[in-house]
Amino acid sequence: MPTVMTHAAVAWGLARAARPLSPAPALAAARERTCAVVAMLPDLDVLAFTVGIPYAHPLGHRGASHSLLGAVVLGLGVWLLLRRLLRDVEGARPGGLDLALLVVAAASHGLLDMLTDGGEGVGLFVPLSDARHFWPRQPVPVSPIGLLGFFAHGLPVLAWELGLLWPAAALGALAGRPGPWRPRALAALGVAAATVAAWAWRLHLIAWDQGR
Numbered sequence: 001m002p003t004v005m006t007h008a009a010v011a012w013g014l015a016r017a018a019r020p021l022s023p024a025p026a027l028a029a030a031r032e033r034t035c036a037v038v039a040m041l042p043d044l045d046v047l048a049f050t051v052g053i054p055y056a057h058p059l060g061h062r063g064a065s066h067s068l069l070g071a072v073v074l075g076l077g078v079w080l081l082l083r084r085l086l087r088d089v090e091g092a093r094p095g096g097l098d099l100a101l102l103v104v105a106a107a108s109h110g111l112l113d114m115l116t117d118g119g120e121g122v123g124l125f126v127p128l129s130d131a132r133h134f135w136p137r138q139p140v141p142v143s144p145i146g147l148l149g150f151f152a153h154g155l156p157v158l159a160w161e162l163g164l165l166w167p168a169a170a171l172g173a174l175a176g177r178p179g180p181w182r183p184r185a186l187a188a189l190g191v192a193a194a195t196v197a198a199w200a201w202r203l204h205l206i207a208w209d210q211g212r
């Protein structure tokens with residue numbers, strides 16, 4: 001998995017980019033924070049190890065909780081909770097856009113895990129199929145499971161994530177910010193160019209390593 005911070009940052013960026021579509025800024029801000037939290041939740045499935053469920057089992061780590069159906073269930077559940085908690089924020093309450101963003105935030109977790117270079121792959125289509133999936137290229141180094149593992153080996157992982165995935169948060173912040181569009185578009189171009197360079201460099205390093 002990428003680190004939980006990176007899952008949160010990417011989902012926050014996706015939600016933040018949609019802020020101009022929302023008439024109630026306070027509701028949009030709550031939605032952005034909730035999307036960040038929702039994107040971290042699928043990794044609670046590491047608790048499956050403690051009750052003896054194997055990694056590759058459909059209910060194991062990266063199984064049902066990381067599937068597309070799991071994302072719909074999680075997004076819908078959190079949306080229903082938000083509808084109860086936020087009944088009237090600036091005259092608005094969570095609607096269809098909020099539901100869509102929550103589901104996308106939850107789904108982004110499994111889709112990002114598929115970019116990592118370790119583990120069992122993601123059960124994207126559980127329960128229809130137990131197969132585990134990766135993207136054709138996996139440029140993101142897998143994050144160690146657990147806090148101790150992270151402090152021992154996690155910092156280089158986080159550094160790559162900052163270059164490869166966190167630009168999504170920067171682009172979302174630029175897209176969702178009010179004000180003149182030209183400076184924001186220029187900044188977004190700069191971020192996009194740096195991101196393309198980071199991805200190209202990472203893929204080059206992997207190809208070089210495999211060719212040795």
Ligand SMILES: [Zn+2]
Pocket residue numbers: 001042043062066109110113
């Ligand atoms: Zn995960």
